[in-house]
Amino acid sequence: MLIKDYLTNEVEKIIAMLDFEDFPEMHKYLASIMDEEGFVRTSSYEIASSLIKCDEPQELPGFMIDFITDLYESEIADGNADAMNDLGSQYYDGSRGFEQSIEKAVNLYQQAAENGSRQAQENLGYCYYYGRNMDSPDYEKAFHYFALGAFDGHLISLYKIGDMYLNGYYVSKSEKEAFVIYMRCLETMTDEVAEIVAGPVYLRLGKMFLYGIGTKKDYKHALACYQRAEAFIYDMVAGGNVMYRKSLDAAIKGQDKAREKLMENLPDDEWVFDS
Template identity: 35%
Template structure:
């Protein structure tokens, strides 16, 4: 294999919408070849990110640590997440704080709100709600300059919304949640990463603690609210009628979409598709939502 051949395999893999086991094997072989040959930390992060999305966190850790040995900034943010959440089975808040602090000092906005979270929760540092709130409010001003859907605007807005809720400024909290929802939906359109979907789920849950759900006017991501309990719903895509149903099974609803069952609302939002097109990527084209 040559570098040119390996790059072609990687490019084809990323453009292929129907991945086979052989495609994945060749992609991983190509990426490891490129890492060995060129030692580019961007390749290490790419492969680490691929494994992270698959929730194969031990392998993600391997490649993030590899990039960190080359002092590649992005690696520290990702390592911070692994240690903060204990993705490999072990939480290490000291390591997480060190990784996030290193990046916060370089102006990384994601690292800054994670450090703020650590002060809120008392992880490694003393619990300090005032410091948490002060950091988030300053971050809110900073993210006003952001214009990329992958910038951490929803993460900051939802944190500030919770602060506003505690301050009983409900109107401000609702406004922040709605703005975060729109921004995040645009991000998920390009990357239905489980972390982004979780933020949306929590956002919707929090939003409808503050306002009454209107069954006459709702959209695709409002289904997070409806699918918590048994419902029958229909909507349309490309002039075709879609059918969605949730039923209780144990303590959680299972979801049936157009005859296919999903274990949970999480699985539905992650995998549901029409003609191999994920619903999250065409959410703007879904219409006529109705509870039946």
């Protein structure tokens, strides 16, 4: 953790440099952590975690990137696993002006995972699943890390295990098992978790109901799932998760296909009314 006097001086400098019109939330937050005597009493990790969420998704100026990075690194030096994971996530995403470096991200995730961070273990699952910073995917390690997250209630880890059953990655392919897992995600989902999980899960279920994958075809359920997927994924993309743009397009196209199938099942007879 940064020394209090040094941290106070740095916060004062940042407030002076920060444009209030461009970053009102950030400016107000920094002003709020100064006590009556003008000192910062908040931890470096809490400051970094709060700043990274302010004024999203606007890109941050270089001096703010440096400041947030310094805050995280000071906590990492003290063994803070959450700081390791969070800084790793900034490098992984490369958003808001942060350098994108999968290599740095994986290294930090590994440090955090070794120090007990369940979120870092889930993030490593993603890295091994997609082969980030490695020659090819390692589905065995991906399953291992997703299982750790799923056992601890992480629904992203759970639905990724569903994907592995759906595709037969490391485990024996079972579309029915994948369907059960996706439905389980919906059953145990809280409103907070739904913001990042519901969209992808509903998108998968929409496809399964539409084509009869792991369950019976049900075009009405398919349409409802695709509609819910669109609503949740739209908010994700609007909030800065542009990587889900293709998923948003898929949810919209899925609705068109489901409606087409529903219309095909309507009777062809025309109603004739007596005059």
